[in-house]
Amino acid sequence: MEININAKSTEGIVKQLQQAIGGTITERWGEYTLTVANPIANGNIRFMAFDWGINLLEYDITFFEEVTLIMDTSEYNPIHFTYCLEGFCRHRFGYQSEEEIRTLEQFQSVIITSRHGGYNYGYFPKDIKLAINVIQINRKAFLKKRLSAVDALNKKLYEVFVDEDHENVYAHYGSYDLKLADKIGALRKVRTKGMVRIMQVEGLVYEILSLHIFQHNKAVNNTMPETSLLRRELKIVRKLANQIANNVSKDYSLEKLSRESGLSQAKLQEGFKLLYTRTVTEYIRHARLEEARDYIRNTDMSISEVVYTIGFSSRSYFSKIFKRKYGISPSEFQQNVMVPLEI
Known part of the structure; x- marks a missing residue:
């Protein structure tokens, strides 16, 4: 199935997708969602527009036949910062042959922009759940923002941002990055509503964009960490990290995690350092302290109860590492949380 897109905005893209695959578009708090459940596809595509030419476009959908998006960049040609959270997709520019199609794999990022009047071909597979995050930047609008400071970017990406006439194409395929995934x-x-939701989403969009740029800078400067881990092994590390974060009180150890996952202790250490810049032990401690901070802030539990709940046995040790991390003791933090606001 081929879908031709010649829209002038992200909103137009979603509406043209609706014309091709069906579904209904709903709007809430400035967030538009195309929901589809038919023989062509099942899932949703959402977009939000923010100030200064930044748009969020997210796919959470399964197509039941192979889909090719043919996007004419004559009217709308943003920089695409794309990340594949689930599944995979493929891309080529209009001037390239099908032999030059490149694949964006799970946990991989790509920065793409086409030339004015060119075409982007996006290929979506059949019967594969897709979770794809796209941040689109309209360069002319974005460069009007005084705080954008694009001159702080590396030379390659700076040239992409300041190419307001869209004379050049650019594609940078990044390495696997689970920080972006998280x-x-x-x-x-995000489950909040109204204005708070919009602010939370926009803040996270900027964080995701900064991670894309940071990864690109490291790649250009040849400072990307080398790893012997396979994508399958990185997925295992991420699964373990999520397991730890969701159940911090469990008695974890490097030996037990290695036995449970089937990865060697050396590979586990390498994976955690690569993805979370922490050893396994440091990550466990970090997760427990984050959970403890939330308990103190949001519950009436005593410090001793918090210590027990997160899996520590020594209150003095907990207090020591809590203060080292946050610069304040648990009891002082609790007192500050309990102080009523003066109106």
């Missing part, structure tokens, strides 16, 4: 996962879990 941040995009947090974006998808």
Whole structure:
């Protein structure tokens, strides 16, 4: 199935997708969602527009036949910062042959922009659940923002941003990055409403964009960490990290996690350092302290109860590492939380 897109905005793209695959578009708090459940596809595509030419476009959908998006960039040609959270998709520019199609794999990012009047071909597979996050930047609008400071970017990306006449094409395929996966996962879990939701989503969009740029800078400067881990092994590390964060009180150890996951202790250490810049032990401690801070802030539990709940046995040790991390003791933090606001 081929879908031709010649829209002038992200909103137009979603509306043209609706014309091709069906479904209904709903709007709430400035967030538009195309919901589809038919023989062509099942799932949703959502978009939000923010100030200064930044748009969020997210796919959470399964197509039941192979789909090719043919996007004419004559009217709308933003920079695409794309990340694949689930599944995979493929891309080529209009001037390239099908032999030059490149694949965006799960946990991989790509920065793409086409030339004015060119075409982007996006290929979506059949019967594969897709979770794809796209941040689109309209360069002319974005460069009007005084705080954008694009001159702080590396030379390659700076040239992409300041190419307001869209004379050049650019594609940078990044390495696997689970920090982006975690941040995009947090974006998808925002459950607040109204203005608070919009602010939370926009803040996370900027964080995700900054991670894209940071990864690109490291790649250009040849400072990307090398790893022997396979994508399958990185997925296992991420699963373990989520397991730890969701159940911090469990008695974890490097040996037990290695036995449970089937990865060697060396590979586990490598994976955690690569993805979370922490050893396994440091990550466990970090997760417990984050949970403890939330308990103190949001519950009436005593410090001793918090210590027990998060899996520590020594209150003095907990107090020591809590103060080292947050610069304040648990009891002082609790007192500050309990102080009523003066009106």
